[in-house]
Amino acid sequence: AANVSDSYGEFKDEYDARAAELAEKYAGTLGSLKFAGVCSECGTNPGEYMREYKSSYTTNLFDDLGFDFPGTPADPAITHGEYLSFEQLPENLGDADVIVYGIEADGSVTPALQELFDSPLWKELPAVKAGNLVAVEHANAATYQTALLALDSIDEELEKLPANQSQQ
Numbered sequence: 509a510a511n512v513s514d515s516y517g518e519f520k521d522e523y524d525a526r527a528a529e530l531a532e533k534y535a536g537t538l539g540s541l542k543f544a545g546v547c548s549e550c551g552t553n554p555g556e557y558m559r560e561y562k563s564s565y566t567t568n569l570f571d572d573l574g575f576d577f578p579g580t581p582a583d584p585a586i587t588h589g590e591y592l593s594f595e596q597l598p599e600n601l602g603d604a605d606v607i608v609y610g611i612e613a614d615g616s617v618t619p620a621l622q623e624l625f626d627s628p629l630w631k632e633l634p635a636v637k638a639g640n641l642v643a644v645e646h647a648n649a650a651t652y653q654t655a656l657l658a659l660d661s662i663d664e665e666l667e668k669l670p671a672n673q674s675q676q
Contacts (some may be wrong), residue, residue, distance in 0.1 A: 610647025
């Protein structure tokens with residue numbers, strides 16, 4: 509209605525091409541792995557985190573790359589994520605091969621995410637112990653132009669992922 513589609517068309521096409529390129533690049537090494545996401549901007553209470561499932565804030569970028577984010581929230585009315593206590597980390601993230609999360613523009617994490625990372629239960633997760641963590645810049649991209657920057661960040665992180673290195 510605002511006649512802005514033409515101004516985003518170039519970036520959408522560029523985004524789609526870049527996403528297809530990355531999907532092909534990592535399909536062989538990472539395509540069969542189980543991914544999980546934790547939200548960096550979801551306003552959690554102390555001692556809890558938000559698990560992101562398919563098509564959530566950070567994970568939606570990975571949807572376009574063909575990665576699998578299995579699982580669903582316990583409440584069927586909620587589709588993209590759920591708040592969980594740290595005590596639920598082993599049962600909710602213990603089978604994840606790779607965990608993704610958003611970072612701030614300066615590379616830091618939010619205080620809530622730092623609290624999660626400081627948890628002994630987080631440090632014992634297999635993906636964490638293996639170093640299979642993907643920190644995503646521009647994780648909450650709202651435009652194709654910003655999403656392209658997020659894809660560059662994802663590519664950089666996936667490239668150095670131990671899970672990617674061990675399967676090349």
